[in-house]
Amino acid sequence: MVRTVVVGLDGSSESRAAAEWAAREAKLRGLPLKIVHVWEPVPEPMAQAPLLGTETQLHWTERIPREAAQGIKLRHPGLEVTTEQLTGGYAETLVKAAEDAELLALGSRGLSGFGGFMVGSVGLSVVAHSTRPVVLVRAGEQAADEHEPDAAGIPSAATGYRPVLLGLDAESPDDSVIEFAFEAAARRETGLRVLHGWNLPPYYVYGLSGDVRFHDELTRQKAAILTETLRPWRQKYPNVEVTEESPSGSPGAHLVDASSEASLVVVGRRVRRSPFGAHIGPITHAVLHHAAAPVAVVAHN
Incomplete structure (x- = not known):
């Protein structure tokens, strides 16, 4: 077929x-x-x-x-x-x-x-x-064209596509979501911006650990996990320029903020077979409601 x-x-x-x-x-x-x-x-x-x-x-x-x-x-x-x-x-x-x-x-x-x-x-x-x-x-936001604006501020095919934005849980990644994002960037001959947002542990948030060095070390660990997750995909798609970001804070908020500079936002949705019905995670839900660019939701197990 x-x-x-x-x-x-x-x-x-x-x-x-x-x-x-x-x-x-x-x-x-x-x-x-x-x-x-x-x-x-x-x-x-x-x-x-x-x-x-x-x-x-x-x-x-x-x-x-x-x-x-x-x-x-x-x-x-x-x-x-x-x-x-x-x-x-x-x-x-x-x-x-x-x-x-x-x-x-x-x-x-x-x-x-x-x-x-x-x-x-x-x-x-x-x-x-x-x-x-x-x-x-959505209409009237970035739906009409995914290209970068020209000198006059108008999106033009001559300027190339904006980067594809991937929201990734680097500690529990799914290959189908990553592949979809890399393929989208490769087809558009543009870069891929990968964002792995994460929240601070409760004991840090509630002041049980206010050491700045602790935060910096946690940030380095998260960045290292993301780099290792993307290593084989960089090798598979050598022509896709990849930018990695691992900021602390709400992943949904970070993705929404970054969506204004993206041609396409890619997020995953875990398939849950529950007696209470299908479920959309809070990050995907936030991105669907507030992202400025088209949003691709890739279902995975």
């Missing part, structure tokens, strides 16, 4: 930005792009309402993906673009549509009320349940 890059489209500016991002990513990967539009049936009395009748339904199920595909083909000549219209619950339908995809791109906000599948809780549900990488894209 040929892999594809899948994007969920609901007609909002965020989902259109996600479609544009996905088109660029598909070209970088040399893969087709599939635009998926989900129609969640509404109760019959609502469907017969003047604003929700046959013409409105036709607009959502046919016109939006068709026009989006036409525009993407014009802006990205040579890219194979297909559309698929599905019916069902938004989150579960999108997760299923992406089962065989390289990744799923979504707008991080969408229309409120019926017809908008990327209302916050639903978007988080997609991230929490998908086994494939999910990229969330």
Whole structure:
């Protein structure tokens, strides 16, 4: 089966930005792009309402993906673009549509009320349940272009891509998350900034150890762990320039701050099979809500 890059489209500016991002990513990967539009049936009395009748339904199920595909083909000549219209619950339908995809791109906000599948809780549900990488894209922040600004302050393909930013738990790393970030940087021919944030031990925070030398030694240890974790990946991707950072403090806050200078933020999500349902860790949750750049969440065991 040929892999594809899948994007969920609901007609909002965020989902259109996600479609544009996905088109660029598909070209970088040399893969087709599939635009998926989900129609969640509404109760019959609502469907017969003047604003929700046959013409409105036709607009959502046919016109939006068709026009989006036409525009993407014009802006990205040579890219194979297909559309698929599905019916069902938004989150579960999108997760299923992406089962065989390289990744799923979504707008991080969408229309409120019926017809908008990327209302916050639903978007988080997609991230929490998908086994494939999910990229969330905002409109009007850095979604339109991942390139460095030119002399006029406008992002330009001539200036190259911003670095890829990887948030990594160096003490419990996962190869799939690291590989995704290195591959993203290699495709963009840009650098990779790896950030391993860590919190001070409770006994230090509560004043049981105020020795500055203790903090410095702990910082060196964390930096050494990160360097050792990345050593084989530097060898595997010699053309990717890697910058390592191991600051103390909230990892989520550090990633959010650094995201303004990134083309893509990559974080992991541990798959937890729990009777209480899927879970998104606090760091990933913070980055999804506050990062300025598109965020790729890579599920791992």
